[in-house]
Amino acid sequence: MASSVLISDTEPWKDLKAHVADINKTHLRDLMNDVKRSQLMTNEFDGILLDYSRQRATPETLEKLFKLAEAASLKEKINRMFGGEHINSTENRSVLHVALRAPRDAVIQSDGKNVVPDVWEVLDKIQKFSESIRSGSWVGATGKALKDVIAVGIGGSFLGPLFVHTALQTDPEAIETARGRQLHFLANVDPIDVARNIAGLNPETTLVVVVSKTFTTAETMLNARTLREWISSSLGPDAVAKHMVAVSTNLTLVEKFGIDPNNAFAFWDWVGGRYSVCSAVGVLPLSLQYGFSVVEKFLKGASSIDQHFCSTPFEKNIPVLLGLLSLWNVSFLGYPARAILPYSQALEKFAPHIQQVSMESNGKGVSIEGVILPFETGEIDFGEPGTNGQHSFYQLIHQGRVIPCDFIGVVKSQQPVYLKGT
Numbered sequence: 001m002a003s004s005v006l007i008s009d010t011e012p013w014k015d016l017k018a019h020v021a022d023i024n025k026t027h028l029r030d031l032m033n034d035v036k037r038s039q040l041m042t043n044e045f046d047g048i049l050l051d052y053s054r055q056r057a058t059p060e061t062l063e064k065l066f067k068l069a070e071a072a073s074l075k076e077k078i079n080r081m082f083g084g085e086h087i088n089s090t091e092n093r094s095v096l097h098v099a100l101r102a103p104r105d106a107v108i109q110s111d112g113k114n115v116v117p118d119v120w121e122v123l124d125k126i127q128k129f130s131e132s133i134r135s136g137s138w139v140g141a142t143g144k145a146l147k148d149v150i151a152v153g154i155g156g157s158f159l160g161p162l163f164v165h166t167a168l169q170t171d172p173e174a175i176e177t178a179r180g181r182q183l184h185f186l187a188n189v190d191p192i193d194v195a196r197n198i199a200g201l202n203p204e205t206t207l208v209v210v211v212s213k214t215f216t217t218a219e220t221m222l223n224a225r226t227l228r229e230w231i232s233s234s235l236g237p238d239a240v241a242k243h244m245v246a247v248s249t250n251l252t253l254v255e256k257f258g259i260d261p262n263n264a265f266a267f268w269d270w271v272g273g274r275y276s277v278c279s280a281v282g283v284l285p286l287s288l289q290y291g292f293s294v295v296e297k298f299l300k301g302a303s304s305i306d307q308h309f310c311s312t313p314f315e316k317n318i319p320v321l322l323g324l325l326s327l328w329n330v331s332f333l334g335y336p337a338r339a340i341l342p343y344s345q346a347l348e349k350f351a352p353h354i355q356q357v358s359m360e361s362n363g364k365g366v367s368i369e370g371v372i373l374p375f376e377t378g379e380i381d382f383g384e385p386g387t388n389g390q391h392s393f394y395q396l397i398h399q400g401r402v403i404p405c406d407f408i409g410v411v412k413s414q415q416p417v418y419l420k421g422t
């Protein structure tokens, strides 16, 4: 497709537009009676089962969506991303968050350089540092071990790490490795958030991790200054070197702030802030709390789905299928919202994380060439764990508006409770 042609001007788009009338004649109840269709519309990878048979779509819809993906050169675009090309055209940068979780021996190039060794240099540094804090070989200004961590950051420097922390909190292995330690997140500029975070904490046993890609974000810098004052007014200004570390792409500003550059953990401009959870942004605070080996499993899981996304034909490719169905729902069927409904309290912070990842990326009114789009883009994501949501907003979903829902179930709970007789 020539870059100046809008996707909505292509034949596959027009074909899908016409197809909406066919779908409007069907009822989901009848679609679900078609056993073959239901079997076709499931897919499994690495313990994840995607069942999209309850979408208002047929195998014919899928065929048409794959043709649209072809017209949009989706496969080429995926290859260009993994190949380190500058697909972030507004900032003229690679988009390589996938390199953050690549195995040590992988080769991923950006601007003619394999970036994987740089990634592992930082991961090794995090492992060493987090072990020294956890073992008590690194102590605070008064000689006490640092058992509590406050991670200061906002947006992508907060939501991803908070999501993973919340998910790990009730994992049996992570409970053991986190024993005796606390991890807090300070994001809001409202001083109430500072007050809540430091309540009950002692600066003598607290490590502050300032997390900011740019190291200029107003909320984060104000909160960082507030905590620097909290430490130095209690332990003296020299204590900052022992009690504050940073994660950033801007190591010059980190040093200017007064944090020893040796205690700064780098990442790179080819990592979008909202996709940075697998960089030091997430790996440092989570390793301090749970140990590096627990966090490494998370990186391996992310890497596994990267490989699936990169190499699986679209018919079986879970991220591609989810993306195409979202486009179908928003831009063709006209459903603006999507509810994310995990039936697991451990996934409590999943919807806020996805909200940023999706809505900070896809809510655009213009094409990549700056042409005004004649159709709606991007979905409004919201969600809450079931069953809590059932007693709140499900009423509107049942009887008011049509809202496509992603139900997420777990087969084996982290914390199974079986009550006899129920």
Ligand SMILES: O=P(O)(O)OC[C@H]1O[C@](O)(CO)[C@@H](O)[C@@H]1O
Residues within 6 Å of the ligand: 154, 155, 156, 157, 211, 212, 213, 214, 215, 216, 217, 220, 273, 274, 360
């Ligand atoms: O990590 P930083 O540079 O402090 O930015 C925080 C957040 O601010 C934004 O740039 C815009 O709100 C997000 O994309 C980002 O995650």
